[in-house]
Amino acid sequence: DTGVSQDPRHKITKRGQNVTFRCDPISEHNRLYWYRQTLGQGPEFLTYFQNEAQLEKSRLLSDRFSAERPKGSFSTLEIQRTEQGDSAMYLCASTQGAGNEQFFGPGTRLTVL
Amino acid sequence: EDQVTQSPEALRLQEGESSSLNCSYTVSGLRGLFWYRQDPGKGPEFLFTLYSAGEEKEKERLKATLTKKESFLHITAPKPEDSATYLCAVKGSSNTGKLIFGQGTTLQVKP
Numbered sequence: 754d755t756g757v758s759q760d761p762r763h764k765i766t767k768r769g770q771n772v773t774f775r776c777d778p779i780s781e782h783n784r785l786y787w788y789r790q791t792l793g794q795g796p797e798f799l800t801y802f803q804n805e806a807q808l809e810k811s812r813l814l815s816d817r818f819s820a821e822r823p824k825g826s827f828s829t830l831e832i833q834r835t836e837q838g839d840s841a842m843y844l845c846a847s848t849q850g851a852g853n854e855q856f857f858g859p860g861t862r863l864t865v866l
Numbered sequence: 867e868d869q870v871t872q873s874p875e876a877l878r879l880q881e882g883e884s885s886s887l888n889c890s891y892t893v894s895g896l897r898g899l900f901w902y903r904q905d906p907g908k909g910p911e912f913l914f915t916l917y918s919a920g921e922e923k924e925k926e927r928l929k930a931t932l933t934k935k936e937s938f939l940h941i942t943a944p945k946p947e948d949s950a951t952y953l954c955a956v957k958g959s960s961n962t963g964k965l966i967f968g969q970g971t972t973l974q975v976k977p
Contacts, residue, residue, distance in 0.1 A: 757909075759909075784963060786963075786964065786965075788965075793969065793970075794969050794970075795870075795953050795955070795967030795968050795969050795970050796910070796953075796965070796967050797967070798962075798964040798965065798966070801962050801963070801964060808962065809962045809964070844909055844910070846909075846965075848963065850963075853915075854898075854900060854912045854915050855900075855912070855963075855965060856912060857902075857909035857910045857911070857912075858909050859908055859909045860907075860908070860909045862907070
């Protein structure tokens, strides 16, 4: 399977705990995006990487959120001190270049109790 | 500010009953309009990219069209397996290439 993969698919955590999600993009894609989607809404942009450089962060990404893409390959998204409002589907997408279509992974569903 | 609005929010069709979904957008410097299909609990699946007014793309029972202010996704003779949420997104002049999504149209096709 050469698509975008994400792990875990589901995560249930208690408020205040830290969680980390992983995304493996399509291998030749140099751009990687993180989005967040809540029920009944379209995905919202969080942050993006070109190779290993994080070039933009949305105002939605509070100080509790951090993302990395070491060596320009897989990426991780960490949420510290989770809050109930962080409950959402976290989607990763990758593409080659700015103008092309983005291909999405299956998402990680986070539930904060 | 770039913005995308989709209508209707929900659509119920009988199998074989053709219809259209609307995506209205405002964006500075459109660099692409994208349609995705999303099944419950899954990530969006890419369908089409449109770049300029007058452009059309087709795939099976789906046809996407683009004007300077809106895009339509036409569904001809839908089948129950076409039931899903259809998302429209635009890419503006920002160098990030980030997508701005509408809220989606949830389509249910009854046999």
